[in-house]
Amino acid sequence: MTSYRFAARALSAAAVTSALLFTAGCGSDSDEPGGHSQHGGAPVSDAFNAADLAFVQGMIPHHEQAIEMSELAAGRAGSDAVRDLAAVIEQAQGPEIDTLRSWLSDWDAEPADHGGHDMTGMMSDEDMAELEGSSGAEFDAAFLRLMIAHHEGAVEMARELERQGSFAPALEMAQDIISSQSAEIDQMTELLN
Secondary structure, three states, X not given: OHHHHHHHHHHHHXXXXXXHHHHHOOOOOOOOOOOOXXXXXXXXXXXXXXXXXXXXXXXXXXXXXXXXXXXXXXXXEOOHHHHXXXXXXXXXXXXXXXXXXXXXXXXXXXXXXXXXOOOOOOOOHHHHHHHHOOOHHHHHHHHHHHHXXXXXXXXXXXXXXXXXXXXXXXXXXXXXXXXXXXXXXXXXXXXXX
């Protein structure tokens, strides 16, 4: 299991790097006006780079899948703790998706066309089918296991942005993701154990 995770993360890191290089070559101009959207009270600045764009384009489908997974918990979870955690995830990531989409609009950029499945932490169709086909304690275990991996992927993406990004509101969101999702990983690990 550990070697699988290491291999999956290595492949995912390569995919993120490829996406960054691809985005850098797509003619995105780092001086593109940023508009007037806000995140956490910080005004959008004019400075964004290829790493910022890759983060925004990648985090939208990443968050969308987390919401899709969380919505399943309402009717399938066996424990209130898992159901409540899923609701918290859904409530946090929905508004972030709206913010991410507003940045793309401000930058005159399109959403990613890959659907996000090659990003770190994303669930495969088989993983999602396993989750959809389970209920009760079986669902809880699958949800926690899969969501931990999903959150680890989001934290990795956010840390990558911290290293390479320049757009202050996105960097602020990345810090929020690292903080909140790391805490949720700890909570889910306790529930799983």
